[in-house]
Amino acid sequence: MANVLSTETLDAEVLDKVQALIAQHKDMPGALLPLLHSIQDGIGYVPEACYLPISKALALSVAEVHGVVTFYHHFRSHPAGRHILQICRAESCQAMGSEKLEANIKSSLGIDYHQTTADGAITLEPVYCLGNCACSPALMMDDEVYGRMNSQKVAELISDARATS
Amino acid sequence: MGNVNAIKVYVPRDSSALSLGADRTAKAIAAEAEKRGIDIQLVRNGSRGLFWLEPFVEVATEKGRVAYAPVQPNDVPALFDADFLNAHSEKAVAHPLNLGLTEELTWLKNQQRLTFARVGITDPVSLEDYLAHDGYKGLANALKLTGADIVKTVTDSGLRGRGGAAFPTGIKWKTVLDTKSEQKYIVCNADEGDSGTYSDRMIMEDDPFVLIEGMTIAGIAVGATQGYIYLRSEYPHALKILNEAIDKAKGAGYLGENICGSQHAFNLEVRRAAGAYVCGEETSLLESLEGKRGLVRFKPPLPAIEGLFGKPTVVNNVISLATIPIILDKGAQFYADYGMGRSRGTLPIQLAGNIKHGGLVELAFGATLRDLLYGFGGGSATGRPIRAVQVGGPLGAFLPESQFDTPLDYEEFGKIWAVLGHGGIVAFDDSVDMAKMARYAFEFCAIESCGKCTPCRIGSVRGVEVIDKIIAGTEYNKNMQLVRDLSDTMLNGSLCALGGMTPYPVLSALNHFAEDFSPRGSGLNNQLQNQEKAKAA
Structure with missing residues (x-):
């Protein structure tokens, strides 16, 4: 067309x-x-x-x-990876060290925001609040929210995600 | 699910509880019970809001529910060994996770839960549970009143918009009631985008019927037959639960034509937002609902006169609408008896950020920040001094310790050039770099600006640059003056609160934490020293 x-x-x-x-x-x-x-x-x-x-x-x-x-930030005009990982960048998560977590995730995945890993498994996106602010730092893998995250827990999440379609 | 005589075990399905593993805990309990041949009835309730204790498991007893928290899947076998279902037995009482009767927990006992009366107690999608806990009593009363009398009740209660603007809800409704039109709308602003806030999410996930009831009453009051819940796309659980609750309400005659056998009709639909913060601004929200870019509209006309599709529209926040049922149930005076000054009723406060005991605290207006941060909150999570708090989301001011005795009241906060907003309180310990926070405020505004007005669209970008220069020590005095001039332009020249309030966090950081803005190194040194201290501790 x-x-x-x-x-x-x-x-x-x-x-x-x-x-x-x-x-x-x-x-x-x-x-x-x-x-x-x-x-x-x-x-x-x-x-x-x-x-x-x-x-x-x-x-x-x-x-x-x-x-x-x-x-709208939500809509994408290109295909994403198999999983979408959104990291909360808002103040509450910053107060609990999200900046460091963010940097660790980016370097371990080898990508920046709005990019997809070479294996097509994960697209990384920033998000401004997931409403999980009593359990900061928070992130979301597809439709599931995770609270009180640290680099080790994120590494597990990522390896689980890589193992699934 | 077990038979009706089986012991009821509650494991929350609220997203924050899920984010800490509540599903795994629920599965572990069900599996262990089956393995041991014990019949239990597992209820997935909302959260009581004590998020540092999630997953918060409760067991029903004759004396009330007994709490065990936090329960991880690997705690479950030991709980069964301790006979936890027989919660008052010697063995169960001695278990380290047994917290005793939930209702006796000081943290809950010291609250005044009106809007959140049922939250954490009921199964969110059980209409029977809702009805058994005073649900739909407000609607029953409303159906006996004229629209004007319902509006008067809301006005007399003193309820003001809980989304942040604090405009009297009854007055907004009266404008819609008095504007003649064949079609009117009720729009619920559920685009809860402020960092540090989650009370809307909790209502929608943990007690959705109260929002549905509130919107139905609003529709009957002003003569609107269609409602929309504009829900942020970051809340997929809320979407599922709301849709399930709406279907049940429809099925039972609480939505649709002839509500409860009356002449009134009210239909309700959830519409997903798409990740634009500015769409929490009511006119931008209406544009978005109409299928357009979320560009802020000029006011007038007010949405109450020309709102959605040009028709008279009530736009209210989730908490405002969810508070309507109790006002109609217990009366305007009952609600107005809570609070102080012109801030009547209660405010669901959300403790967030670097706080030991984060969670939902509903209190009458008038409590101080210090009560909340240290009484309920227990101080910072890191154990270090709380240096700053941001109240009211990303557009709210930062408050230093010297202001912690300010009572939570719209006018008292106004006097110190701060806002209560949606009642979110984000705590920061002394490792925070306030120049960075000021920079972030501009950055956020730049990312989220709708682009319609120049002060917001351009000012936010220039703001980031100026703060960068200040941090770098480039033409320091000139740039310190420039950031104040820029803030003044944004405050007075922006079309909506996004550009118009970004100066709140920026200037409050500058005014109260000037030391962080001194040319680097000293400010940076200060922060590095604190980080060193934090590491050593």
Whole structure:
């Protein structure tokens, strides 16, 4: 499919999935965010090749769709690793030494924020508060929160994650 | 689950408890019971909020629940050996993890839990449990009143917006009630993004029906038939639990058409946010709900008059809405009898950061920071002196020890140029570098700015640069003046609280902890010395 932003094309199966999600959400009031969530939940990211069909279905311009996708930290326009590790950078965790933990994690994974390890296992993201502030420092691996973390516990989490798909 | 006569064992499912291994503890207890052929009924309750003691296991007895905490999976066999299910037996009492009756724990006994009355006690997704613990009594009363009378009750209770702005809830509701429109909305701001706060999360995960009931009452009061909970994407457990509770409420006639057989209709839907802090600002939130970039709107028009999709909209924080049921149940005066000055009722305070006993403390307004930090909190987690606290999230001021006797009251905090915000208190010990914290405040603002107004979009970026120059000692005096000028511009020229309040942490750090801003080395030396001391201790 032609796209003004990207030369990326989606394979037919993914495109069908996206079209089905568009059909499912397009009549909701304020449909765009729920739709983008469903696409990212379904295929792991929001490919730029989706912008055109979304814009047509919701009577928006491609630029508006692009604007929304890129405004929100949660949405990614490229595939992530198999697991997403989010490290809390907010004040409560800083008060409990998260900066050091953050530096250790980055150096042990050999990546910075918004990057994925070479084996494709882990994408590292910063997060500003997980609501686990009585158990700082906190982080989140996929949808699970972990509290009172230290480098050793994180190393275990990471090796567990690497061992799973 | 065992039969109904089996002994009830409670293991919380709150995310903070899960983050410390509550699921593994629950599994270990279930497995050990099965292995020993003992019939137990495992209940996954909310958390009592004593997070330094999670996983916090309780056993039901005739005298009340007995607590064992913190229980790790490898403690479980020894607990069974000690006959812990027979919690008042000599062996069980002698077990080192046995804390006695939960209700007798000083930490809980010294609180005034109104909004959090059921939290940690009930199974969050059991409607039967909710009803058995005074649930839906507020709605039953509301259904007998006119909208105007419900609004008056809320106004008379003195409840002010618990999200941080502290605007009287009843007045907001009255504006929506008085604005004629075929469609009105109730929007719950559950985009709890402030560091150090988790009371919204606890309500949603640990007692979701109270929020649903509060929103339903709000809908009936102002004539709104549709509600949205705008939930931050960082709370996946809350999402699951809210949706489960909404389905149950719908199934039992507490949501949908003809609520409890009345003429009122109210529908509720959870909408996921997408990780933008600024969407906690109400107009930005509404833009986001409409499917747009979360750009802050100019006010007026107020959302109460032209809100979601241009219709009159109540936008309230989770805690404000979750407090409505008890006000309607027990009356405005009951609630207003708590508190001090113009801060009526209670505030769920969240102790966070470097604190020994972190957790949820609900108290009437008026307690001092010192009571909370040392009485409830037990001092710092590291055992070192608490040097600074930040109250009210990333846009709240840093307070030095000389201000720890300030009572928690909106006006008293205003007098010292600080804010109570959402009631989060983050403690820092004396290894904190306040220049770094000031830098972080600008950095955070730069990351999260919606970009609509210049003071916030550009000021935050320049702020980071100026603090870097101060830290480096480059043109020190000039840059110290510049950071104050910049703060002044942001304070007075920003469109919303993000840019407008970033100067609170920055200037309070400058004013109260000036020594940390002296050209490095001395400030750096001070911090290094403290770190050395911390290592030696």
